[in-house]
Amino acid sequence: MQDERLQFKLQKVWTLVYLPYYKRAIGTKWVYKNKKDERGIVIKNKARLVAQGYTQEEGIHYDEFFALVSRIEAIRLFLAYASFKDFVVYQMDVKSAFLYGNIEEEVYVCQPLGFKDPEFPDRVYKVEKALYGLHQASRAWYETLSTYLLDNGFQRGQIDKTLFIKRVKGDILLVQVYVDDIIFGSIRNEMCTEFEKMMHKKFQISSIGELTFFLGLQVTQKDNGIFISQDKYVDEILKKFGFSTVKTTSTPMETSKPLLKDAEAEDVDVHLYRSMIGSLMYLIASRPDIMFADSPFDLEAYTDSDYAGASLDRKSTTGGCQFLGSRLILWQCKKQTIVANSTTEAEYVAAVSCCGQVLWIQNQMLDYGYNFMNTKIFIDNESTICIVKNLVFHSKTKHIEIRHHFIRDSNEKKLI
Numbered sequence: 001m002q003d004e005r006l007q008f009k010l011q012k013v014w015t016l017v018y019l020p021y022y023k024r025a026i027g028t029k030w031v032y033k034n035k036k037d038e039r040g041i042v043i044k045n046k047a048r049l050v051a052q053g054y055t056q057e058e059g060i061h062y063d064e065f066f067a068l069v070s071r072i073e074a075i076r077l078f079l080a081y082a083s084f085k086d087f088v089v090y091q092m093d094v095k096s097a098f099l100y101g102n103i104e105e106e107v108y109v110c111q112p113l114g115f116k117d118p119e120f121p122d123r124v125y126k127v128e129k130a131l132y133g134l135h136q137a138s139r140a141w142y143e144t145l146s147t148y149l150l151d152n153g154f155q156r157g158q159i160d161k162t163l164f165i166k167r168v169k170g171d172i173l174l175v176q177v178y179v180d181d182i183i184f185g186s187i188r189n190e191m192c193t194e195f196e197k198m199m200h201k202k203f204q205i206s207s208i209g210e211l212t213f214f215l216g217l218q219v220t221q222k223d224n225g226i227f228i229s230q231d232k233y234v235d236e237i238l239k240k241f242g243f244s245t246v247k248t249t250s251t252p253m254e255t256s257k258p259l260l261k262d263a264e265a266e267d268v269d270v271h272l273y274r275s276m277i278g279s280l281m282y283l284i285a286s287r288p289d290i291m292f293a294d295s296p297f298d299l300e301a302y303t304d305s306d307y308a309g310a311s312l313d314r315k316s317t318t319g320g321c322q323f324l325g326s327r328l329i330l331w332q333c334k335k336q337t338i339v340a341n342s343t344t345e346a347e348y349v350a351a352v353s354c355c356g357q358v359l360w361i362q363n364q365m366l367d368y369g370y371n372f373m374n375t376k377i378f379i380d381n382e383s384t385i386c387i388v389k390n391l392v393f394h395s396k397t398k399h400i401e402i403r404h405h406f407i408r409d410s411n412e413k414k415l416i
Contacts, residue, residue, distance in 0.1 A: 091208070
């Protein structure tokens with residue numbers, strides 16, 4: 001706690017004042033956390049003072065709170081590029097990062113419990129910096145960091161605004177930002193060293209080293225590639241939902257058995273169910289059998305679909321994946337929003353979804369200096385391929401929604 005209060009003084013986070021009669025002070029509280037490494041061992045006990053942001057009112061305490069965050073796919077793409085260029089990825093932790101962001105709104109918070117000023121116990125703090133818990137905190141930090149990087153020769157990505165690039169005589173330094181987590185790397189180690197020195201001038205850095213754990217992903221960097229997994233995350237969700245002691249099985253369910261709604265069963269806890277599903281959805285952020293190994297750096301994509309596979313609403317399921325060489329960057333498996341009238345339509349909708357992912361990767365890779373024009377998309381349905389290449393609308397395609405036809409335009413422009 002003393003450490004945290006010292007940070008407030010150093011950063012000039014607030015000023016002790018009388019609360020104006022037309023204002024309301026926001027409450028504060030201490031949050032305690034055991035910080036663990038990727039093995040689950042406690043390495044630090046943290047105490048952080050946060051504002052009770054849920055009591056903030058829009059238009060009074062904040063106007064805008066949207067902050068940019070990178071997609072998990074962008075992180076995988078970053079690692080794939082690092083494995084291709086064979087350089088080490090580092091991570092950096094800025095100490096009390098949010099406290100560097102300036103807020104424009106007039107905000108007051110109560111004095112922390114147990115640390116009230118004995119001479120002025122009735123006063124409140126007027127917040128100057130982005131105290132943790134405030135709605136606008138992450139946005140203010142991003143503005144501070146991005147401005148500093150841009151002032152020091154970095155360029156912001158055209159598509160991913162959390163990617164910052166610095167080019168010097170053919171060499172490139174990449175910095176990827178996810179709120180207050182920063183990873184970076186370069187072919188030339190001197191650029192990484194210069195970046196560290198630059199960050200030390202502006203911010204207090206609590207730790208720096210090779211990337212090992214980021215956004216729930218465990219990262220192992222080896223000579224022959226980069227391996228990512230989520231073992232620690234799996235352990236956490238098993239403990240959270242009480243499955244850490246259950247007996248395991250190699251075949252959890254029949255793969256060909258259709259899932260039907262049981263009208264006679266008891267209702268499940270909807271909040272628990274959604275929490276479980278959300279946790280499992282993030283679990284697909286990595287695949288334990290994927291290695292970003294050394295290989296060529298060509299963009300290829302594969303797409304497929306079943307037909308009316310959902311037993312309840314007869315909708316089809318889209319499947320697709322995109323590779324940079326042998327590095328699997330994106331993968332999708334999602335039920336389609338329409339009921340397809342034919343196998344060809346289901347495959348066509350899946351191809352369109354895959355095309356959208358390819359275009360995103362193409363635009364993203366332009367910031368890395370790669371132009372992947374005419375990307376190959378592999379489709380196992382001849383009729384679908386004909387529809388993509390045939391610009392004439394006819395009776396066999398008139399029932400397909402117009403929004404799916406942008407794939408034709410992408411093919412005509414030689415993007416795919």
